[in-house]
Amino acid sequence: MARLPYLPHTDADIQAMLDKIGVKKLDELYSDVPAEFLHKGVYALPPAMSEQEIRDCFASLEAMNAKLxxxxxxxxxxxxTPAVIPYLCARSEFLTAYTPYQCEISQGTLRYIFEYQSLICALTGLDVSNASLYDGPTAAAEAMKMAVACTRKKTRVLLSRGLLPHVMEVVETYARFHGVQIGYVPVMNGQTCPNCLKAELAKDDVAGVIVPSINRYGIVEDHTGFADAIHAQKGLLIEYCDPSALAVVKTPGEWDADIAIGDGQPLGLPLSYGGPYVGFMAVKKEHMRKMPGRIVGQTVDKEGRRVFVLTLQAREQHIKREKATSNICSNESLMALWVTIYLSLMGxxxxxxxxxxxxxxxxxxxxxxxxxxxxxxxxxxxxxxxxxxxxxxxxxxxxxxxxxxxxxxxxxxxxxxxxxxxxxxxxxxxxxxxxxxxxx
Amino acid sequence: MKYYDKLIFECSREGRCGYSLPRNAFPAAGELPAALRRQAPLALPQVSEPDVVRHYTNLSQMNFGVDTGFYPLGSCTMKYNPKINEEMAALQGFQGLHPLMPARLTEGACKVYEEMDKALAAITGMYKFTFAPCAGAHGELTGLMLMRQYHINRGDLKRTKVIVPDSAHGTNPASAAVCGLEVVEVKSLANGRIDVEALKPLLTDEVAGIMMTNPNTLGLFETEIGTIAALVHAAGGLLYYDGANMNPLMGVVRPGDMGFDIMHLNLHKTFSTPHGGGGPGSGPVGVARKLVDCLPAIRVSAFHGNFGVILRAYAYILALGQEHLRKVGQYAVLSANYIKESLKDVYKLPIEGVCKHEFVFDGLINDGAHDDVPGATTLDVAKRLLDYGFHAPTIYFPLLFHQALMIEPTETESKETIDAFIEVMRKIAAEAAQDPNILHDAPHNTPISRPDETTAARNPILKYQENS
Amino acid sequence: MSKIIEGLKYSQSHEWVKVEGNIAYIGVTDFAQKEMGDITYVDMPEEGDDVIAGEEFGALESVKASSELISPVSGTVVLVNGELEDAPEKVNEDAYGAWIIKVEMSLPSELDALMDAAAYKAHIGE
Missing domain, CATH: 3.90.1150.10 (Aspartate Aminotransferase, domain 1)
Known part of the structure; x- marks a missing residue:
């Protein structure tokens, strides 16, 4: 049988290691597993392929897709997508690292995340960005939870019917299990209806309202008066945005929104049949401690040099456990790098x-x-x-x-x-x- | 590695650009109404292409990845990321697919999902997988939603509690809370396994299920899993398997056979896709046959999950095939036990016996504390390892031990690498015994020294400001 | 040795209470701030919020930990110590000076269940 090139173990290595452990066979390393659970059958997998066979297999699969x-x-x-981006993102120092737990050997990751956060703030006009989330719809779901956590006594979140259907479905799924009530604001004349919004707000139970900056019909929405109406009821205005379009359309900051969310995919990410993409979230400073996800901050090391670390971690699941606002552990780091390089090139x-x-x-x-x-x-x-x-x-x-x-x-x-x-x-x-x- | 201080904003000069766009061949569309237009200046950097390339190359050189060296980060399975995976994921015929294209246009992509479903079902003993979740934590949340949906579909609405062992990763209780479940903790025994006697009284008709990792976060196999599964099922609950620790079971044990009803896998751990500095990952969720009907009610991400990651994992599975699957599990376990046995005379091993793919030390046996000099802690050992060119293990987790040092070597490291790590770990232990200050001040040879994290948290600076 | 002040009331979870008529000032003890290390943030309720004896009213955060603040008494928050928002280190510097909330008590008899300085000293084993 051909060897697998990812496994360096020679027979002699295996024997020496078994000797040190004091067992005779590899199987003995599973002596703690009850015999009934050791799989006896054959695994129903195809035979191992060589690298060229893998290429051929993928080529035939690729050929089954339409090219339109x-x-x-x-x-x-x-x-x-500028050519520079995949080239730089393929650098193994970025690609094969994990979450920057050991900041002394992760300054590359930490710095680009800090840049990413700065760029998202620049685009959205808000104060604080996290290190990214999975995708746009989950960022919306996180914003929904955050609105409820920030406003405490309020229990309902309103969705504009102008949001993309898949964004609404994800938010609805999260809401159903998290125990958040969802209400809807209809679209009239191609735009989230301001009077309907006001009628819903009058019920005085609204923690937040998610509206699209550009809606599912492609129309750039006018949110004049939304923030005032929502803030008067102590709710949060949440803008779902296309970050690319924020170069030209009025920003969440300019609408006086509390939270901006969306998918970073339009910033040069390949379509890739839906992923990986990257969710972004930026908030006003007063809400930053309720924001989910990793956040990178600037500080100094012992020599006084400017360095970057994961910060405000006391919000997160590994410390707060069931009291954390979110269960998010990591970010969509490499895609955040992608976005960072894209925005740097485009300017x-x-x-x-x-x-x-x-x-x-x-x-x-x-x-x-x-x-x-x-x-x-x-x-x-x-x-x-x-x-x-x-x-x-x-x-x-x-x-x-x-x-x-x-x-x-x-x-x-x-x-x-x-x-x-x-x-x-x-x-x-x-x-x-x-x-x-x-x-x- | 050397310290490089620039941020991209500091490379910016008015008038430079790094883009290349086509000439505009269209008549100009009308302008947006002023009330809808961005008024604020757009403070993006203006940088040439060579400057961008040099900047990010310099940044990359302050990073340590699996391709740089040994990365024994416990519970993260930092195995080698095969390069053929990258080549396959970059194929234009996959990258160019729009997610809303109907199946008739994406037969190749659909086939990848089908084959992945079959392969993961074969490896885990589950019936069907959903690929929507984008990460492990996301899979966990999805799995718990499915658990609740199962009870809801049966009209059993009072099951709102979930049992989580005290050794669990923090994500488990956090996911449960996000899913609207109340967490009930079950204690571990002195041997690190779930206390079955303590579990029994918790199994009321309000319990939706139990979340388990097997092997658990101490790297120990839950030997009573058969009994636990029978008890939970008898009480009407379901068993959730956190696939973070699936690697040692590859080709040897299937979660489905142990009685688990729902599980997630981390394709970025067990199935060799790169961690990317914290993502993108992929956390497909598998369910037993009785839960298949629950799948359509749960939508947790934009489209079809992280397709690019799934392609990489598929390439890996093709490379493994039937023949090599078992070696993954066996060699991962072999390496972990080898390190444990080679170091347990200098680091405290709280629980003896065979481990699976990882194990936990509780700090140094001799931390060198004397007179007014405090002993070397686990943090100190971790930082000193960086000086010697290794990534640190996971530290201060699990919470059961105060000085936890969790080591996971994976199956892709050679004996020479592992021996070099063992030698350094012994050297560090000797340094600590002699003068713990060497460790307190570590790292010495990295681009930066220890940062002031307190100031970072007290006065957060979270974005670039000129002259900062 | 942690500092303990005579005349204050203490809770099992290391909060102190200074009573002035119907008003209670609540903070954390010197012992608690030492256990916590460098405090980076004090999560406080809003003025007008109700607090309940034995229930959480906020949290202390350090770089790697978060610790709940448990109210020793029930009542309404009439003032929070805004100074701590920008200077959480004041809790480390002077735990008994850095009160966190000022509460108008609804059930002052709850004070009887709290410890005096001597009992608290025994409680922390110093």
């Missing part, structure tokens, strides 16, 4: 340019699609950036476009179809998509 131009967003955006102008290219492309597509006569406008005149919905006059558009090489026209539950354009989509691709629509 992506014109869909809905929570995962096909933005461009303020690059990120604005990404928005400009995507927005201009999306508006061009919107206009061209309307010209085909096969769609009705759903929210005429409402402001959008890279994503929008239309009402198709004929069914089956998504499948037809697939055959032409596009993943586009994603059906929504209201019977609309959703499109998204990023800076990766060229004018030629958009024209080809429109042609495919016309040809039906």
């Amino acid at each position: 131009k992506v014109f869909v967003g809905a929570g995962a955006y096909d933005h461009y 303020p102008e690059g990120l604005k340019e990404v928005n400009k290219l995507s927005t201009d492309g999306a508006h061009y597509l919107y206009g061209e699609l309307l010209k085909t006569g096969q769609f009705e406008e759903v929210f005429p005149g409402k402001p959008f950036l890279k994503e929008f919905v239309l009402k198709p006059k004929q069914a089956g558009l998504q499948e037809r476009l697939e055959k032409a090489g596009f993943f586009a026209a994603l059906p929504t539950e209201e019977g609309y179809v959703s499109f998204c354009v990023t800076e990766k989509r060229t004018k030629a691709e958009i024209d080809a998509l429109v042609k495919a629509v016309k040809e039906g």
Whole structure:
């Protein structure tokens, strides 16, 4: 049998180690396991593959996937990834380290997390960011728990129906088990309804309200008056944001939100069939001690040099156990590095340019699609950036476009179809998509 | 490793950029209404591409990873991360898939999930896995939600307590609390195992189940697991298996056969995917057949979990195959016992006997305390290890021992590496006996010395400010 | 040796109470602050909150630990020591000067269940 290259043990090594332990066979190391639990059968696994066989196997799996131009967003955006990022993130000093428990040999990780926190604060306009969470929806669920912990006597959290469906489902799942009541604020005219919000707030039991900065229809929402109304009831305003768009749209800080959350995926992370992504969370300073997740802080070492450490740890599960606000242990560190490098490369102008290219492309597509006569406008005149919905006059558009090489026209539950354009989509691709629509 | 002091913000110069974007071929869209526009300046750094590359390369050089050296961090299973896994996860045909693509467009990805499900079921004896959870703690929470859902589906609504051993990782009670369960602690015996007699009276009709790690956090096999499973099941409860310690059981024992109904695995521990400085991981949850109906009611993450991590784990499973699976468990256990036996004359071993993949010392036998000089603590030993080029073990966990030092070597370390570690651990013990101050002041050879953590917590500085 | 002050009341969980009529000042003992080490944060209730004897009203945090504060009496918090928000080290420097909350007691007879200085000295075994 071929050896596995990951296992360095020679027969002589094994024998010497067994001798030191004072047992004769490897099996004796399991003498404490009752015999009934030692697996006697054969494990139903394929035979071991060599490296080339693994490559071949993956190549055949890869070939089973369709290769389409992506014109869909809905929570995962096909933005461009600068070549530098995967190159640097593959450095094994970053890749093969764990949570920076030993700060003396983890300053690399700790520094980039500190940079990441600073960048998230810059984007959101809030005071304090954690070291990242799993993804956008779980960040929303954490924010929901946090709102209840911060406001104590309040028991209900409101969700705007403008949030992406999968965000709502995750929050609902967490709420059901954590014992938080969920209420809803409907969308009217393509935007979270302010009067409905006020009616819900009047019940005086609202710990927090989660609203989308850009909603599931791609519309940039106007949250004028939301913070005042919510704060008057001692609740928290929680903004769910696309961090890429924060370069151009009003920030959670500018809306006077208490918590900003969202998925970092639009910041150059590959689609990767849904993960790994990275959730972000930033809060006003007064809430920082109720924030879940790791946090990195700056201090000095014995020689007075600027150094970084995990800090405010008394909030966390390994100290507070069942009294911790969250069970989160780690972060999505490597993806936080990815985001950090992305934002460093793009800078303020690059990120604005990404928005400009995507927005201009999306508006061009919107206009061209309307010209085909096969769609009705759903929210005429409402402001959008890279994503929008239309009402198709004929069914089956998504499948037809697939055959032409596009993943586009994603059906929504209201019977609309959703499109998204990023800076990766060229004018030629958009024209080809429109042609495919016309040809039906 | 050398100290490098810059932050990316300090590399910034007005007018530099590190991006390359296409020319805009579109007519300009109208501007957003002013009320919806960002007014605040966007304080991102402005840095050229070479500056970015050099900065992060410099940062990386202050880091220690598995590829740098031995990383015996107990309960974290810091095994070697095969490079073929990275190559497979980077394939464009997987990276380019949108998560909302219907199955007809993603047959290859769907096949990976199917095959992973089958393989993990074979390895663990569970019936079906969900891959949505993004980490171990996330899997744990998902597992507990499934536990509650099972009782709810049966109309058994009063089961709101969960039993957790006192040796459990802090995540267990924290996950239980997030899931709305009340934690009931069960004590351990002097031999480190759950006290079955203490468990019996706790098993009321309000108990949803028990959370266990087996081997437990002391690295000891819970020998009474058969009895415990029978008792919990008889009381109407379920058994949850925390897969953090699955590595020693690979190819030898299956949690499903021990009576566990729900479990999570850490693909980033047992299945060799890189820890990435704290993530991304993946924490798939397996359930017994009777819980399959509970799966659809639980949605815990955005889409299909951390697909990129699952691809890596699949490549690893293909490399292991039937033939090598058992060696993973056996060699991990062999290495742990070898280190334990080689050091127990200088470090306190609180519980004798064969361990599994890890074990816990309770500090030094001779800590060198004399006159006014305090003895060397576990923290001191850990910091001194850094001087000698090793990562430290897990320290001060589990909480059952005051000077806990938890060592997990994994199966991918050679005997030479392990012998070098043993030699250094003995040397440190000798240093402590002679002059504990050498240890108190450690580390000496790292890019930084011990930080002032008290000031960091009292006056938190959590983001970059100019001239800070 | 930890400092113990005559005339104060003490709880099993190492809080002290200074009584002024119907008002109780509550802090932690010198013994408790030593056990805790460098205190990095004092988690305090809000003014107007009710506290209940034997129940948690806040926590002391150090770098690696969190310790519950248990109220020795029941009543309403009329004032919290805002100074500790920015300077938690004051608890380390002068445990008996750094009161944490000022409570208007609803059941002053609860004070009878607390220890005097001598009993507390025996309690901590010094």
